[in-house]
Structures are given as C-alpha cells and as structure tokens.
Amino acid sequence: EDTGDDDNYDFGKGDFTEHACRYCGVSNPACVVRCNVPSCRKWFCNSRGNTSGSHIVNHLVRAKHKEVCLHKDSPLGETILECYNCGCRNVFLLGFISAKTESVVVLLCREPCLSVNALKDMNWDLSQWCPLIDDRCFLQWLVKIPSEQEQLRARQISAQQINKVEELWKTNPDASLEDLEKPGVDDEPQPVAIKYEDAYQYQNVFAPLIKLEADYDKMMKESQSKDNVTIRWDIGLNKKRIAYFVFPKEDNELRLVPGDELRLRYSGDAAHPAWQSVGHVIKLTAQEEVALELRANQGVPVDVNHGFSVDFVWKSTSFDRMQGAMKTFAVDETSVSGYIYHHLLGHEVEVQMVRNALPRRFGAPGLPELNASQVFAVKSVLQRPISLIQGPPGTGKTVTSAAIVYHMAKQGQGQVLVCAPSNVAVDQLAEKISATGLKVVRLCAKSREAVSSPVEHLTLHYQVRNLDTSDKSELHKLQQLKDEQGELSSSDEKKYKALKRATEREISQSADVICCTCVGAGDPRLANFRFRQVLIDESTQATEPECLIPLVLGVKQVVLVGDHCQLGPVIMCKKAARAGLAQSLFERLVLLGVKPIRLQVQYRMHPSLSEFPSNSFYEGTLQNGVTVNERQLSGIDFPWPVPNRPMFFYVQMGQEEISASGTSYLNRTEAANVEKIVTTFLRSGVVPSQIGVITPYEGQRAYIVNYMSRNGALRQQLYKEIEVASVDSFQGREKDYIILSCVRSNEHQGIGFLNDPRRLNVALTRARYGIVILGNPKVLSKQPLWNGLLTHYKEHECLVEGPLNNLKQSMVQFQKPKKIYN
C-alpha cells in the first residue's frame, strides 16, 4: 500500500476539518464521535493507534469526560448516547440489549437499569447485555475503526503525547499538539537525588514538587462542588448543628475523611435569605452519609432540606508545614543535630554511637514479650542516632516501636515525639505506649477534635476539658458558658483562650510522650517544644518533606519504622510522582547504605500463606511465629484442595467477556464465584467480620457488594457486613479469610494495579487463616512475579478449577513471563 509522504504531510499539518480526531487527524464521519462535555466538544476517532485504548476512549478516561455524541452523518445521526430508560449518559455504563423476539436493540445502563426486575418480565433479553465500550474501543459496528490505510496516514501519536496534551487542555482547551513543543509548556521538575550538597539544594528540589502536589490537590478538591444536596438536620451533644447528607465520592483519588472542611450553601428563597457556613466532617456513616458539624449555629435554615450546595474548602496547612520544615532545616542550625543533618543529605560522616546506658531487659511493662529479632531491633536502635526498622506484615512493628519509645522515655532525654502519617496508626501507637505506663498525650488537629477516637482519653482536648483541679475551675466555668451559649463575650473569650492555651501547655509539658501525625508535629501548639528523640511509624508511607516536619524540632536520635516492600505514599500529581516525590526518606536512606533492621517473625499468617511472600519479598527470611495448628479453626469445613494448606488459586476464564471500560460487569463470573466462596465460608461457621474481599477495582468492588446482597444464598445482612475493599485500604490490617478477586484484563492491556509487587505483597499478606485468589492465569502469568505465584500454587496442587464442591487441579498453560520491568 502506498503511503505517500505527501498525504502524510497533509494530514499531519494541515487545517483539520472540525470533526477530525484531535489526536491523529482521522476525519471519516463513520469513525469519529464528539465528546459531549460542554467545555470540551472535541472529536476523536475509534482507532487505537499505538495506545492501549481507542483515541476516543483514551480521551474520555484522561479528561474524565463520559458523554459522547455521534456524527450527523453516522447511521444513527447526531445522537447523544444515553440510557433509554434513565437517560444516564456515562458511556462506560452503557450497553445494548435486544428484544427477545424482534430485531430491535436499545441502549441501557448497567446500573441501575439492567438490574431492575421489571425488565425481566418484559420483552427484553438481559442475558446478552453488550457493553458499548468493549476492549477499550467503542463497538465497531456503531463507530467504525478507521481502515488500515486511514490509520497509516494519520498522525502517529504516542501515549505520552496524549497524556501531555490532555494535561495541557486542562488549562488551555484550545491547545494543539504543536503547542507541546513550545518551551516551558512541558518542563519536568528537577528530580530528587540521593545526595544533596546542602539543605538549600534539598529545599530547591523538594519545594517545587510539594508545590505541584499542592496545586493538584487544590484543583481536585475545589472542583468537587455539588448542587442539589439534600440535608437532614441534627444537633450534636455539644449543641452544635450537624448536617447529614450524601456527598458522592467523585472518584478514588479524593477520599473525604473526618476533619475535612466543607462549605454548605443555600441560595435562598422567598422565606429564607441566602446562607452559608463552613463546617468540619466529624464522621462518615456506613451509608456513606457525611456528618458535618457547622461552625456557627446562627441563621441555619433548619426548616429547609433540599437545594443545598456543598464545596470543598481546600487547606494548604499540610503543604505549608512541609515547606516550613524544609526552610527550618536549611536556616536553623539547631533544627537537627549536625550528625543527622549531614546524614540526611548523604554526606560522609563517621559512624556515631549514642552513649546511653542500655536497659537490662528490652521488653516493656504492659507489652507482650519480645522475640529475638525484636529485642535486637530495640537494642540496636537505642545505640544509634539514625535507624531504620523494617516490619514485614504481622511482625509486631507497633509493639517493637512502643518498647523503643518506652526505653527512650526512661533515658531522661526529655519528651519523646512519636508520629505516623495516618491518624489510625498514631492512635494505635498511642494506645500501646500508654499501656507501658508512660504518660501519653495524643495531639489532634483542631479540625478533628469532634471526631471520635479510640484513644480519646489520651487526647489533649479531652484532657483539657476533663482536668479536674480547683485552679482550673475558671476555665471550666467559661467552657460551660461557651457550650451553653455557643459564644462568649469578647473579654471572656480572650480570658478563655488564654486559660486554655496555658492548660494545654501544662498538660503537654508534663507528658512523657507526645503522639501526633507527621503533619500534626507542625502544629503551632508544639512550636516551642524540642524533641531530641523521634520515632516515625509507617514512615514508608510518608513523603520526605512530611517526615521532615517532626524531625526539625531538634532531633538527635531518629527511628524510622516501615516497610518499603509494602505500599508507599500516595502522590496524586503525576509530574511530582515522576520526579520522585513518592520515594520515602526511609527508602532514600536505604539507598544511602543504612541497613534496615528487619523484624523476622510473623504472627499473622498460616505458615503456608507466608511462604511465598517471604521468598518473594523478604529473601526467605520471614519466620513463622504461629504454627499450623494455631491457624486452624476447628469446625470450619471448607473445601481446601490440600488439607493443611488453606489456600488456592481459583482459575477464572471467560476471556471474551472482559472489557477494560467496565471491569465490574465483565467479571460477573468472578463476582459470582466470590459470592459462592463467601457463602461456603458462612455456611461452615465463619462470621462476616472474619472475611475480607479484596479487589483492585472500584467497579468490581461495587459490583460484588451489589451482587452479594441481591444474589447471596443466605440472609442479606450477612453479606452487607463483609468488607469489600481495595488493596490499599487493607494495608496495615488483617482478616481471618481473604478472597482476592483479580479482575484480570485482556491481551491489549497489562494487569494494571496488580503489576506493582508492593501491592501484591500487601494483598497476599492480609489473611491469617486462609486465602482464595480468583484470576486468569493466562493473563497474569505474563508478569514475572505472578508467574512465580502461579507456579508456587501449582507446585502445591493449589491451582484449581471447576465447581467449588468439586475442585480439580487445573492444567492451564502459563505464558512466558516478560522481562522484569522496573
């Protein structure tokens, strides 16, 4: 076929017709659709080019647009694709069904219309619902794929170029591909290094990355406004107004958490003036309802329930504190000891030991006995100015950390600061440390004071309120008055604030240990505190600048606890992530030659379950602190293929049904089998709280939840109590039984999320008593690590197929693994 360069030139550079694909220039009306988002309205074609999905699908996904309109010269004419029944226009949810007896087809959304029972009685055949987007292309009979000739003539655009131009369109919707070449448009930030000349250079690298992440976060959150929100009003124990409402989680990137600030607005009507108020999220109910405690009670239109708007109030606090910490690190010589300063920057420094008397025994009161590797960790850490502790799953990281903190506090070096990136981890640690008898203060962000906590009695705000001595009676009186009236006179308010501050200070100063999040360590209430000894748990889930916040308060001895073989910090801005912001300080110190002390005995998993993770992620060093017998529940009758090996890989085929656009509905068989496994567990006497279902895809998660409650063989309530969640939300936690639904993809695509070894490690190490993995070995085996896992299961006769009550060993052939990608 002649693909003359002249033609190529015409297509690549010339003026495009209006409906030409904005990526590649193909303009055949049968092959293009228009994005129907009003601010976009760009045309794209249905060819894959060099990318894993067709151009239109690529655009919709990258731009988070979901509606399309067909070309006027296409067979259906100018038509916006929408669900015939409910009008839903999300192309990712649409598919065709046909009438049972007539050659009539109609577009219907997967959720909820496809699952409406009334349809079953009508003349529509629901069994053959055919997704509009299959294999990341629009159905070819609806939107044609350009011919080979057309594709060869088109501009060859790479996936990278697509990403870049999509990023550009977010700020400049009319930009063209040529604009990518212009200087300044696509500057990548300076990447992180292993060593830095000085703290200024360090700051110069990290400050722009934090700025990028902050800008992205701001943009994301501020675009989350919702209108037509319905409110249910309530009053809290503290007499504050609480608004309950459903705030749909827009996507996985933004997760509303207690403490977040939202603005509630009412535009007003004949009987009510316009109103708005800011409040803090105090909890999220199981029904995904948000409880928002309003800051002020005045003028709240409590007799109105509909027509409210909600905005996210973005706060720069955490980013400001990171920038602040880097600045302090650079300009304040006393922020960290000289040794730590040079060590963090990667300078050569002579090994230093901490001269402190070692305790006679390394355990601590109120904690379980330590094992050998835990004792070794405690002992080593106490003698060094910088140490890393790697705690693989179930190895007693928290207990070890608590023991370290106990001994540090007993050394008389002043108060110990204990941090972690997440509130959950801080609470757990605070509880354990408090069990040793040390005086612990848990400092919470002001915005989280109304959020309930398992260690409420340790929190500073609780202690201030409940300090019962006579000289505090003045504060008490004012507090009571404030609670009753909601407000104080300005002179009383002044007095109240001063008294409160003094009391907070007094309580904090009398503590042995202060616990807070890394960001919390930048709280103004700690501004005048100095901490020579700092322990940071979960440090591999924090960014470097985040870790720096607790360190610049005068640290001389630092312990970073974590596991760089599990999931790292979540960075939302891709540019910042590419430049290395996702690398934790722990990891960089490992690169600099600091050898982590590894805790080696795991107390969580049945020995059969720990074997593969130990060999694949921890060089086979993981020992079992539990025996086979201790991990056998009597009376549980489950069809494990090999007795005493509570694990199997359940082979799931049905390749033809998969489509990346709507992973959930295409893995109906996998979801159905999850339900069967869950039911079998429940029938054999396992209770719902013992079971966790892990799946990497939100679509599959929602589908499994729906499927189980609709089709589960047992009482609905039982299935509702079963936690179905992503790998990431299971990090740091465990369940007795884990069912992992892989949601395999097909040959055009990789295996996505499961490609990350750290994510696989987390998924495999959550179960205590047993694990079932569902997936397609043909697809998964292409990835070396999965190939290893499958081989492991096969060797142990745990690779099976067939009905659950008659599992047979599978003879499915694996594919050759591709070379390892790093």
Next chain:
Amino acid sequence: HVRQTVAEVDPLEEASFEQELKAVESMEQRRQELRGRPTLNMMIPMNLFEGSTKDHHARGTGGESGDEALDEETGGNKEVQVKVLVKRGNKQQTKQMYIPRNCSLVQSTKQKEAAELQE
C-alpha cells in the same frame, strides 16, 4: 484488515491509565446509586413491526445484496439489520443499523427464533 495488536504498552503508562479509568467508572456508579431505582417505560412501540421485521434483513459487508447461502458457508461474514430504539425528548424513534451477525446481541434473538420455529 485493521491493526488490532498493540506494540508493548509501557506498564507505568498502563497503570496510570487504569487508575484514571477506575476513577471514571466509579464516579458514575456512585451517582447512580443515589438516584435510586428508576421506573421503567420500555414498551416497544408496536408500529415498529408493521410489515413484520421478524426476518432479519441480511446484507453483505460491502452493502450490496450478496449471495446469502455462500456467505453462511464461508463463516457468515454478514451483517443483519436491526432497529435501534432511541428517545428524542419524550418521543420514541427508531433508526436502522447493520450489525455483525456474530454479535452476541443478534445471536440470542436468532436462537430464540429458531426455537420458536421448531414449536
């Protein structure tokens, strides 16, 4: 024949695509859950079937009327005509389309027709 296979897709790229895709999917899922159960009004307008369209109109891929028997033998590389039911405002409308005979949508109808014929 159209290129269907893809050169190696960068796994990082792939992962980021998946992440975004996941976002798009879940977004609407949530919104839908909130809308509650819809009511159904999906009656097929009977005037569609005047003149009986029970037999599928077949045509060759090229558009000209081909030899049906021959095409069946060579793998049935054929298209069948269907009516796509759409709404314009509150009005029902149908549009003619040709879809591949091997599409699962047609398959089920064909099977049922065959079953009915046997009765």
